[in-house]
Amino acid sequence: MKVDVWMLIAAGVAVTLGPKAVGPLLLGGRTLSAPIQRALTLLPPALVAALVVVAIWGTDGAGGAERAAGVAAGTMIVLRRGPLLLAMVVAAAVAAGLRLLF
């Protein structure tokens, strides 16, 4: 590692706390305008859907197919209202199994 780890941590804290705190600092306790409020009702599905696809395919391309297959298998369990932990074990097992085979 070329960089000083403590400088890296200080930078990490700044780039994490900064974006998190801007909204509450500037708008804390105020009510938002109607268009913003309306948009925010649909922020969760939009954000989570984007996070899902980027978490599967967004990271340097490697292993995306196996990851997608594993997540698809786990999703079946979630849709059947099975326990999340089981879904995660199945997803990991499918991805690991495919990597072992191919």
Added chain:
Amino acid sequence: MNPAPTPVIPADAAERRDALAVGWGIAPISFVFSAAFGAYAVAVGMPAIAALAMSVLMFSGGAQMAMVSLAGAGAGLLPAAVTGLLLNARYLLIGASVAPALPGPWWKRVAAAATLNDPSWIYAVRRDGSVNRTRLLWSSLGQYIGWVAGTVVGVLLGPKIGSIETIGLDTVMPMFFVSLFVADLRARTGAERRRALRIAAAAAVIALALAPFAPAGVPVLVAVAVILVLVGRRPA
């Protein structure tokens, strides 16, 4: 004659207890992901104590992983910081969404902001877009403890865990986001659910289209920002 008073748990205490339970429910997932982070950090040459300090002070999985991975690959401080900033840029939106629920002096608002995380926020957002403060803050506690404990185990077992891909643990985060997505859809019905599905599909397509070209964090941010502008301009 008055009926005998039935003992009731005050609503806010019950809500706090539920929120704590939700946080503990997610804690194992935080733990596994954080253990992977800890193992990875020591593998790329970060001192164990620094990896732990990072988890204690940042509590931001994606940014921690990305910054350590860049620094481990020989990148300088600036590229690492910019990447972390982009990955966390979605918190500008989340922060604006929670702001009305966080009144009080500025230092209390900053302290509350430091606890922000995706699952707690999704759990706390009501159907009208407002945020339940109790749910938001108290559901983060279990996750934070799981997060810190995971890094401790990760840096200790690091050399023995090997690659997270080999044991399929790289599916943990996307699988978890899928479960949040399904839970969000189940809380909606009829036309509202179909609308949420369309919005989600559009956001996913935009994020996926940008992923090969844009730096980490940008695809999600752009996808969500585009969607919000479109939704906000049109009355529901």
